[in-house]
Amino acid sequence: MSITLSKAAIFEAQAEKATSWRNRLLALPALVIIGIFGVLPLLIICVYSFLQAAPYGGVQWKFSTDAYLNFLFQRDIFDDTLQFTPDFLIIYLRSFLFAVVTTVICLLLGFPTAYFMATRPPAQRNWWVLLITIPFWSNLLVRTLAIMFIIRDEGLINNALMGLGLIEKPITMLYTNFAIQLGLLYSFLPFMILPLYSSLEKLDFRLVEAANDLYATRRQVLWRVIIPLSLPGIIAGCLLVFIPALGAYVTPLILGGGIHLMIGDLIAQQFGSGRNWPLGCAQALILMAAVLVALYFYVRNTSGKIQHG
Amino acid sequence: MADPRTIDIKDQPGFRSIAILCLCVLYVPILILMIFSFNTGSLVTHWEGVGFGWYGSALLNEEFHRAAQNTLIISTSATIISTIVATLAAIGMTRVKPWRGLPAAFMVINLPLVVPEIITAVATLSFFALIAGAFGLNFGIGNLILAHTVFCIPFAYMPIRARLEDMDLTLEAAAADLYATPWHAFRRITLPLLVPGIMSGAALAFIVSFDDFTITQLVAGPGQTTLPLYIWNQIRRPMTPEINAISTILLLVSILFVSVSFLIARRRAK
């Protein structure tokens, strides 16, 4: 090989090396901030979950697996045996059920809405997107409060029904499972619509014409063409609803009134009145594990899709 | 059967009704909440007349002032810090030759979006408790600013990254061709074209910080009440339409910033 190879090729290699280091340096501040104040705390609660609770909150630096044992068992005060206590497990299962129902109903309402939005003319479409985006970013606490005002005993629904003489005593809706379910649906509906919309917006609607041309009816086009093509958006939307619904905190706090707990307020309780930080950490990690399982299926699903086509 | 000439073949029967239903479901509760903020009566659900009295009493409230002040300090600081570091990170991570560790860096940046808020909240609480206990470190309101900055970064990052990806690479090549050094090309071409993305990212970062309740509630120390915390404290007392007035103010701030971010993002580089 000739000597002429060197100059330009070496220059290029040097320039590349320099920019690669510069780029790393640029990303560093963000990575350091999230690393110290986002990742490190997660590691700390991993450690905390294996420590003993201090009597007035906080932890004692003694190794213990009590937190995980306490999740399923309770130590009998008299004979020190472990007794199976499913209280926490029930809260987890109930939260899971709430999250699943929320996801399914949001999908049933969100898909037609997103499809309708995606088939509007562009100018109208922008308005729809803005109208769905506003609740997406609006204060969750305030939106939950709005639901509370409507379903309270002296709220709008009961007032209206009594005013019409349909009922004599208000129907109790607040602080019930129904209230939590309604609140979750209301909170997370925009989280389903927007990802579905962004996947349907990219759909080539000439395919619908082609399917129609080949004798498919409207419903057949929907099931055989549109839904399979928007599957990545459907999965993304389901995940964006399921994960925050599973870990919901504000909704059960306000609409469940501390009577019907979900995982979120259970965890918060251990750091407040429960004064059992290790237990709270263990509960948080178990929730995190559930989220990671959901994410794992998402990643496996989407990467499989990419290989397909 | 409708006249086939008037139907778009893309339309699916019933979808329009569901879409309108969803819109109503999303807006009716908010609108009712807002309407009752103008109630002159002292009951949250009985309508007595139209007036701005509750806005007046909210705005004169000393506690509200403190909460608003705290919120502004925290949100503004978190927005400025997160937007700056997110901009730098986006420039170093978008449209560049992949460097080793880039996929891991993406994961770290997006981590706050994946972890449920309540977990972040208790983890941050544990972290600050630990450094307070072990090193006697307490940054006061700085604790909240740092906690907010963490989850603001990915929100600021997204629109900046999108803007960078949309940008025509040949513009920078053209600048270099016209004797601009890499720094000048960045300063005169890349940065000005990136400004809308940065503004949009800053608006989103401000909203999520301004609205945050869960993390703030667990991490906040005494005297660090923010507006969402103030509302929460009000709910637990006998309620008056003052809470509707404050809620309405919060919603309007969100709507303003969403609309700004939305309009900036929609205006593509021409």
Next chain:
Amino acid sequence: MTIKPEQNLPPRAGFLNGVVVPEQPGKNAIEVRGVRKVFGTGEAQVAALDTVSVAIRENEFFTLLGPSGCGKTTLLRLIAGFDFPSEGEILLYGEDIAPLPPFKRPVNTVFQSYALFPHMTVAQNIGFGLEMLGKPKAEIQARVARMLKLVKMEALAGRRTSQISGGQQQRVALARALAPQPKVLLLDEPLSALDYKLRKEMQIELKRLQHETGITFIFVTHDQEEALTMSDRIAVMSSGKILQVGAPRDIYDRPAERFVADFIGETNFLKGTVVSKKSGVASVKLASDATVAAGFPEGFDPSGAVTVVVRPEHADLVADAAKGTVAGILANVVYFGTDTHYHVKLDGGDNFIVRHQNSRSGAVAFAPGAKVGIVFEDDGARILRD
């Protein structure tokens, strides 16, 4: 090492004055020596340029012509400095510029997409390069004004680039690249985004600008007609190699290879066998048993089975089949307005097209199905490398 524009330059009296600097023979503006460019590593490695050498003369309108993927844009990017050669040298007036980043090369580019800065006005775009070179404000203003005049855009100086038409954007891109008075101007398919009429107009405009500025133009295109009409010389490229360099007429009339003949213009290909040869002309026996005399390029020694090429307009029809060099049955007549194409099925089985210029009077009337003869012009048939 930095070469600043306007240093080491030959006297450029002609610049903007309409006076053409006489060509100094033997002086090369750009010399590409043994340049290779490979993309990727290991097994996925692709050679976009495979040991290319070419010299481009000062003040020349030089065109790199070839199909997409032939390496013409890669070569242009190497000269501009957006990519660096894996091997070889690129000399600008004798100095190796291959290791220089683009902002240190006195070479400017007109991009295919124009790449006008959307946040600047027309005038700011044109002045950008001068500003980066640190020229005084007054000088920049004066030069921008001259450039605007040169491309006839004075009226739109204050407009945003998004507010002007495609043709106007094209002019701004040209003015912007010419403003710093580069030693060489690179043009990457600059006319491809324009519609037919505007393209024709800009072809003439480009020639005028090159003439007035006296700057060496290196023009990349896949449009053979554009290359033939505008260039002083053309380099035909394929699969990362330069196949032939020459004046348009040379390339068209005496293509060096089958690819060149096929890519530029229309050509008839006839199979045959070399019977005898002497001093650049060979006798070839075709499939129909007819024998034709065919020239061949220097340094090529045809023998055995070969392909003979004949341009459709270098042949003519005769009614008497016996008088033709070859003969066949007229299969189809296609009318094109300016000319008519006669599709002939030759006796040996090959297809042959004859192009005849139409005129009002001498309409040649041949009916499909007729037996016809075809005569070749002198030097009309050539043997080419495959």
